[in-house]
Amino acid sequence: MKQKLIQVGLIVVILIALGFVVKQLKPKPYTYERILVDTVANKVFSQTITVGQAMEMPAASPFSEGKNAYPAYKCLKDGTIFAFEEPAVSQDAPPVNPDLMTPKCPVCGSTEVTIPELPEGQKSMDVPGPVQIVKPAVK
Numbered sequence: 001m002k003q004k005l006i007q008v009g010l011i012v013v014i015l016i017a018l019g020f021v022v023k024q025l026k027p028k029p030y031t032y033e034r035i036l037v038d039t040v041a042n043k044v045f046s047q048t049i050t051v052g053q054a055m056e057m058p059a060a061s062p063f064s065e066g067k068n069a070y071p072a073y074k075c076l077k078d079g080t081i082f083a084f085e086e087p088a089v090s091q092d093a094p095p096v097n098p099d100l101m102t103p104k105c106p107v108c109g110s111t112e113v114t115i116p117e118l119p120e121g122q123k124s125m126d127v128p129g130p131v132q133i134v135k136p137a138v139k
C-alpha cells in the first residue's frame with residue numbers, strides 16, 4: 001500500500017515536471033527595446049521590437065503622422081542626437097561593409113557615438129530639433 005502511494009507520488013511529480021518542460025519549450029516571441037528618434041516630432045522614444053520581425057525604416061512613430069522614426073544615436077563629443085538610416089540588410093544581399101554601417105555625427109563627423117538613454121521610467125523625451133538624418137556613406 002505504501003509503495004503504491006510512492007508510485008502515485010512519483011507519477012504526479014513526473015507529470016508536473018513534464019508540464020513545466022512543455023511550458024518552457026513553447027515559443028515565446030522575444031522582444032527587445034530599441035531607441036528611435038522621430039525626426040518630425042523631435043522625440044526620442046523606445047519601441048518594442050519583436051525579434052525576427054522585419055523592421056521597416058523609417059518606422060512609424062506614435063508622435064507624428066507617417067513614418068518618421070529612425071534608430072537614434074548620440075554623439076559622445078558634442079551630444080548631438082541624430083537619426084541614422086541603416087542600410088537595408090537582406091539575407092540575399094552581399095555582406096555590408098561595416099564602415100557603411102557606422103553612424104557618424106552630422107556635426108563633427110565623429111564615429112564615437114552611443115545610443116541615447118531615456119530618463120528612468122520614461123518612454124520618450126523631447127530633443128532639440130531639427131534632428132538630422134544621417135545616411136550611410138555609400139561608396
Ligand SMILES: [Zn+2]
Nearest residue numbers: 075078105108
Ligand atoms: Zn559630434
